[in-house]
Amino acid sequence: MESANDFKNKVVIVTGASSGIGHATALAFAKLGAIPVSVARREQRLQELTEQCQSFSPDASYIAADLGIQEEAENVVHKTVKRHGRVDILVNNAAIPMHKLIYRISATEAEDTMRINFLSCLWTTFAAIPYLLKQGGGTIVNVSSFATKVIPTHETLYAASKYAMNGFTKGLWTDLEGSGIHCVLLHPGPIATEIWDKLDEPDAYNGELYPPELVADEIIAAIRKKRFEVVVPRNNFKLVMARVMSLIAPALVRHGVAQMDPIKPESLEKARLSASSGKTMGELVD
Ligand SMILES: NC(=O)c1ccc[n+]([C@@H]2O[C@H](COP(=O)([O-])OP(=O)(O)OC[C@H]3O[C@@H](n4cnc5c(N)ncnc54)[C@H](OP(=O)(O)O)[C@@H]3O)[C@@H](O)[C@H]2O)c1
Incomplete structure (x- = not known):
């Protein structure tokens, strides 16, 4: 096992750092003396986080970017290397929720979910691999979800985006064999973040929510222990x-899952009627 100082001066990109798990993760890395580069769209929040990080790690910085756009996602990696000379760890954590009755989801919304939740991770990873190869290695952490273990109702597209991330990461385990690049696949369970306030429709889950700092700690432990796949909370x-x-x-x-948050018969009936009148996915139920 490596010691806490092994993170000293490591350059760590953390996407989705303006809130929740990403915010806690950037701060946790800064406290270990690593240099977090915090990424998200809300610049004011990134500025505040970076000031906090700088009291532990003076070179901490941020990049405001929309990761749903390929060029912006790739540029996050290129700008980081230009600014800090290298990248050691890439944490692909940014995502949007997509908790919605399937009949209300349009093909465009479905594509947006795949772009932000999955393709952003592919774009940053592809941009990072050449640098990591040149440097002799590094770590990529992909934050997926427990929703890929048991898929709740209304989460089909969210789960699809995370399943894509799972397949991509598991493929990299073998395809990057011998490269010195280690990939971690992390599945948070229910975590207390603002993602729950961003749901399009109310969620039936009313159980315990775990603190985002727990996920940050597990990300750090997984890198240290070279774990491949982790569910948080563990065990x-x-x-x-x-x-x-x-x-x-x-x-x-x-x-059981269908009973927890059932598709209402009246919604299905509305969808059928709308389909009969020629409406398409996304407009089948108001
Ligand atoms: N909380 C949970 O219960 C839970 C459970 C399982 C998995 N997860 C996963 O954990 C990760 C973190 O989620 P969280 O709970 O911390 O949610 P959160 O607080 O809503 O954070 C999501 C982050 O992603 C960023 N983001 C969203 N769209 C973006 C875009 N187009 N470009 C750049 N950044 C973007 C947001 O920043 P801006 O809006 O400022 O861009 C924000 O910083 C996600 O991958 C989520 O799927 C969470």
């Missing part, structure tokens, strides 16, 4: 049971 009885049940009794889990 949580309910999450472990949910995973075990979805493996041994998938039909039961599907039924």
Whole structure:
């Protein structure tokens, strides 16, 4: 195991750092003497976070960017290397929620979700790999979701974007073999962040929410211990049971999940009527 000082002066890009898990992660790296480069769209928040980080790590900086745009996502990596001379760790954490009745989702919204939640991670990763190869290695952390273990209703597109991230990361485990680039796939369970306030429709989940600092700590531990896949909170009885049940009794889990937040019969009826009158996905239910 490596010591805490192994993060000293490491350049760490953290996307989605203007709130929640990314914010906690950038700060946690700064406290270890690493140099976080915080990325998101809300610049004021990034400025405030960077001032906080600079009291632990004077070279901490930020880049305001819309990661749903390929050029901006790639430029985050290029600007970081130009500014700090290298990149050691890339944490792909930015995402939007997509919690919506399937009949209300348009193809454009579906594409936006894939672009921000998955393609942004691919674009930053592809931009970073040549630098990491040149440097002899580094780490990429992809923040996925427990929603890829058990998919709640109304989360199809969100889960699809995270499943794409899972497949991409798992492929990199083998494709980057021997390169010195280690990839971590991290699945947060329910975490207390503003993502819950951004849902298009109310969520049925009313259980415990864990602090984002817990995820930041697990990201750091996973890098240190060269873990491949981590669920946070780790060894949580309910999450472990949910995973075990979805493996041994998938039909039961599907039924249980559908009961927790059911698709209302009246919504389905409206969707049928709208479909009969020629409406398309996204406009089937008001
Ligand atoms: N909280 C949970 O319960 C939970 C559970 C499972 C997985 N996760 C995953 O954990 C990660 C962090 O989520 P969180 O809970 O911390 O949510 P959050 O507080 O809503 O943070 C999301 C971050 O992503 C950024 N972002 C969104 N769209 C962006 C874009 N187009 N370009 C650049 N940045 C963008 C946001 O910043 P701006 O709006 O300023 O751009 C924000 O900083 C996400 O990948 C999420 O899917 C969260």
